[in-house]
Amino acid sequence: MGAIKGFMEHGRETPEGRDVKDRLNDWKEVYHEMPEQKYKDQGARCMDCGVPFCQSNTGCPLGNMIPDWNDMVYRDRWEDALAYMSKTNNFPEFTGKICPAPCEGACVLGITEPAVTIRNIEEKIAEEGFARGFIKPSPPLKRTGKKVAVVGSGPAGLAAADQLNKVGHSVVVLEKDDRIGGLLMYGIPNFKLEKEIVQRRIDVMEKEGVEFRPNSHVGGNVKIEDLQNDFDAVILCGGAQQPRDLPVEGRDLDGIHFAMDFLPQQTKRLQGDTIPESEAITAKDKNVLVIGGGDTGSDCLGTSLRQGAKRVDQFELLPAPPEGRAEGNPWPNWPQIYRVSSSHEEAIDEVRDFCVMTKKFSEKDGKVNKVHAVKIEFGDPDPKTGRPSIIEVPGSEFELQVDLVLLAMGFLGPIRGGMIEQLGVDLDGRGNVACDGKKMTSVPGVFVAGDMTRGQSLVVWAIAEGREAARGVDEYLMGSTILPHSEFLSV
Numbered sequence: 001m002g003a004i005k006g007f008m009e010h011g012r013e014t015p016e017g018r019d020v021k022d023r024l025n026d027w028k029e030v031y032h033e034m035p036e037q038k039y040k041d042q043g044a045r046c047m048d049c050g051v052p053f054c055q056s057n058t059g060c061p062l063g064n065m066i067p068d069w070n071d072m073v074y075r076d077r078w079e080d081a082l083a084y085m086s087k088t089n090n091f092p093e094f095t096g097k098i099c100p101a102p103c104e105g106a107c108v109l110g111i112t113e114p115a116v117t118i119r120n121i122e123e124k125i126a127e128e129g130f131a132r133g134f135i136k137p138s139p140p141l142k143r144t145g146k147k148v149a150v151v152g153s154g155p156a157g158l159a160a161a162d163q164l165n166k167v168g169h170s171v172v173v174l175e176k177d178d179r180i181g182g183l184l185m186y187g188i189p190n191f192k193l194e195k196e197i198v199q200r201r202i203d204v205m206e207k208e209g210v211e212f213r214p215n216s217h218v219g220g221n222v223k224i225e226d227l228q229n230d231f232d233a234v235i236l237c238g239g240a241q242q243p244r245d246l247p248v249e250g251r252d253l254d255g256i257h258f259a260m261d262f263l264p265q266q267t268k269r270l271q272g273d274t275i276p277e278s279e280a281i282t283a284k285d286k287n288v289l290v291i292g293g294g295d296t297g298s299d300c301l302g303t304s305l306r307q308g309a310k311r312v313d314q315f316e317l318l319p320a321p322p323e324g325r326a327e328g329n330p331w332p333n334w335p336q337i338y339r340v341s342s343s344h345e346e347a348i349d350e351v352r353d354f355c356v357m358t359k360k361f362s363e364k365d366g367k368v369n370k371v372h373a374v375k376i377e378f379g380d381p382d383p384k385t386g387r388p389s390i391i392e393v394p395g396s397e398f399e400l401q402v403d404l405v406l407l408a409m410g411f412l413g414p415i416r417g418g419m420i421e422q423l424g425v426d427l428d429g430r431g432n433v434a435c436d437g438k439k440m441t442s443v444p445g446v447f448v449a450g451d452m453t454r455g456q457s458l459v460v461w462a463i464a465e466g467r468e469a470a471r472g473v474d475e476y477l478m479g480s481t482i483l484p485h486s487e488f489l490s491v
Contacts, residue, residue: 003044003074006041006043006044006045006046006047006074007044007045007046007047007109007113007116009044010041010042010044010045011114012042012045012113012114012115012116012117013034013038013041013042013117014031014034014117014120015031015032015033015034015120016031016032016034017030017031017032017342017345018030018031018032020345020346023191023346024305024306024346025306026306027189027190027191027266027270027306028190028191028194029191029194030191030192030342031342033124034120034124036124039073039120039121039124040073040074040076041074042070042073042116042117042120042121043070043071043072043073043074043121044074045070045109045116045117046066046067046070046071046074046109046116047067047108047109048067048071049067049108051108052066052067052108053106053107053108053332054066054067054103054104054106054107054108054116054118055067055103056106056332057488058102058105058106058332058333058334059102059103059105059106059107059332060102060103060460061460061461061464061486061488061489062088062089062460062463062464062467062486063088063486063488064085064088064089064103064122065084065085065087065088066103066118068081068084069081069082069084069085069121069122069125070116070118070121072084073121073124073125078125078128078129078132078134079129079132079134081125082125082126082128082129082134082135085122085125085126087484088484089122089463090158090159090162090163090463090466090467091126091155091158091159091201091463092122092123092125092126093123093126093127093130093197093200093201094155094184094193094197094198094201094459094463095119095122095459095460095463096119096120096122096123096124096125096126097123097192097193097197098188098192098193098459099119099458099459099460100295100334100458101118101119102334102458102460103118103119104116104117104118104119105331105332105333105334105335106331106332106333106334108332110331111331130200135204136204137204137207137208138208139207139208139209140165140166140167140168140208140209141168142168143168143169143170144167144168144169144170144477144478145170146169146170146232146233146477146478147169147170147171147172147230147231147232148161148164148169148170148171148172148231148232148233148234148235148473148477149171149172149174149227149230149231149233149234149235150164150171150172150173150174150234150235150237151174151218151227151234151235151236151237151238151419152173152174152175152182152236152237152238152239152450152452153173153174153175153180153181153182153185153212153214153237154181154182154183154184154237154239154450154451154462155182155183155184155450155459155462155463155466156237156239156449156450156451156452156462156463156465156466156469157173157175157182157235157237157449157450157466158173158181158182158184158201158202158205158466159449159462159463159464159465159466159467159470160235160237160449160466160467160469160470160473161173161205161210161466161470162205162210162470163466163467163470163471163474163483164470164473164474165205165208165209165210166483167474167481167482167483169473169474169477170209170211171209171210171211172210172211172212172213172231173210173211173212173213174213174216174218174222174227175212175213175214175215175216176215176216176217176218176220177214177215177264178214178215179214179271180198180202180212180214181195181198181199181202182237182239183239184198184459185198185267186260186263186264186267186268187260187263187264187296187299188299189263189266189267189299189302189303190266190267190270191302191306191342192299192302192342195267195270195271218418218419219417219418219419219420219422220418224419224422224423228445228446232445232477233445233446233447233473233476233477234445234446234447235439235446235447235448235449235466235469235470235473236419236420236423236425236433236441236446236447236448236449236452237448237449237450237452237466237469238414238415238419238452239414239450239451239452240411240412240413240414240432240451240452240455240456241260241411241414241415242411242412242413242414242415242416243258243259243260243407243409243410243411243412244407244409244410244411244412245258245407246291246358246407246409248358248359248360248361249359249360249361250360250361250362250363250368251361253361253363253366253367253368254366254367254368255367255368255402255403255404255405256361256368256405256407257281257404257405257406257407258406258407258408259290259292259296259297259299259300259406259407259408260296261281262281262300262303262406263296263299263300263303265279265280265281265282266303266307281404282307283303283304283305283307283308283309283312283404284307284308284309285308285309285310286309286310286403286404287309287310287311287313287400287401287402287403287404288300288304288309288310288311288312288313288402288403288404288405288406289312289313289314289315289371289400289402289404289405289406290304290312290313290314290315290351290406290408291314291315291358291405291406291407291408291409292314292315292316292407292408292409292410293314293315293316293318293352293354294408294410295341296408296410297314297316297406297408298341298343298344299343299408300406300408301314301341301343301344301346301347301351302341302342302343302346304404304406305343305346305347309404311349312347312351313351313353313400313402314351314352314353315353315356315358315373316352316353316354316355316356317355317356317357317376318354318355319354319355319378320338320352320354320355321336321337321338321339322336322337322338323337323338324337325337355375355376355377355378356373356374356375356376357373357374357375357376357390357392358371358372358373359372359373359374359397360372361402361405367403368402368403368404368405369401369402369403370399370400370401370402371399371400371402371405372397372398372399373397373398373399373400374392374393374396374397374398375392375393375396375398376390376391376392376393377390377391377393378390378391379391410456411451411456412431413430413431413432413452413455414431414432414433414451414452416431420433423441423443423446424442424443425441425442425443425446425448426441426442428453430455432452432453432454432455433448433452433453434453435447435448435453438468438471438472438475438476439453439465439468439469439472439473440472440476445476447469447472447473447476448469449462449465449466449468449469450462450465450466453465464486464488464489465486465489467483467484467486468485468486468489470483471483471484471485471486
């Protein structure tokens with residue numbers, strides 16, 4: 001373990017945020033980096049528990065050996081820490097920045113004290129790995145002669161490609177967008193994940209032999225039959241990109257957009273692209289309404305503020321979470337508590353309004369001008385669905401002037417049509433691509449990983465899914481495999 005009394009001698013510390021006025025004037029990382037000694041102190045707080053719940057299925061689905069590399073950081077053994085981390089996590093620089101850290105929610109120290117700062121230590125190990133030259137291209141010594149196509153370059157696709165390349169298969173990653181990275185590139189704003197960090201890892205993988213093909217839309221300009229003829233196996237990692245819509249009066253008015261039509265445009269601008277005026281969605285000088293209170297809604301808020309919105313409001317249908325764990329949400333489960341994101345810190349006025357149901361939108365000169373909403377309460381469960389009934393609070397109706405509405409209410413699974421139907425893979429009851437315990441679909445040789453089969457989830461689960469699919473593919477092609485199980489996905 002770290003220092004025997006480390007958890008008694010050091011309190012929890014995390015990187016401080018940059019001044020709000022400064023960060024609203026750029027698109028750079030929100031947080032300052034802590035001095036190296038601070039990370040060592042945080043590593044010292046880890047107690048090396050007899051049962052480390054941080055690496056259990058309620059903590060880290062990758063099974064990261066967290067107590068080991070916490071101790072190594074405390075002892076200034078950065079290269080060893082990276083080696084241990086790399087056994088289970090292909091991209092700690094991603095998870096260290098954008099994972100909500102369920103490992104910290106399951107930290108044993110967190111029962112009585114603030115949890116160990118696991119996520120920030122993870123990020124620091126990765127950054128030290130790049131800075132000190134520990135992370136460098138390491139191509140396989142020989143090739144198997146087998147070719148694998150990975151469809152989609154998000155975290156699941158990249159993890160699958162990385163694992164398969166390590167054991168010598170020739171891997172081609174096909175991405176429908178113009179840049180590699182999937183949601184890492186176009187779904188997460190720069191102020192949470194700067195794109196140089198994504199490109200840095202892609203550059204390493206390219207030098208190791210992975211081939212990336214952007215602008216390759218499988219089921220579109222890439223034919224399914226060509227894919228199956230040219231490759232020995234295929235892994236579908238297209239994500240859960242079907243957005244949840246809001247079927248109310250006025251939904252089709254100009255000025256109402258899905259979040260994922262809005263967020264990628266800003267990334268493209270920062271990458272030097274020009275968005276045609278006829279297609280541009282911007283919050284500048286507008287009254288913005290974000291509908292949806294999750295991470296995507298928060299990203300829309302932070303992006304709107306940086307673009308110069310006049311005002312931003314955010315509606316959430318559900319009640320506000322409690323400040324502390326509720327009785328039905330015990331440790332080590334993920335704490336369902338009220339949180340303030342960096343984007344909410346940046347809002348001048350309180351923008352989140354809970355228990356609000358949107359009734360309709362009205363227009364002026366053909367564009368959205370007002371939202372009509374009502375406050376709600378939740379009653380007894382509906383006997384048919386089992387979900388709590390929604391009760392409108394009498395007299396709580398209100399209107400709000402809006403010029404731009406961003407729908408950030410989650411995703412319903414993979415996009416229907418195209419690739420899925422052309423391949424003929426079976427779907428499960430939720431509309432996701434069905435698979436067996438080795439991640440193979442109903443079509444032999446076609447595998448699936450990530451949100452496309454799991455449904456909307458976290459980047460850490462996507463990496464675990466990609467790793468498990470790679471194991472399944474390797475065993476399918478070679479008859480056996482040395483690739484490790486993703487512990488909490490295997491059957």
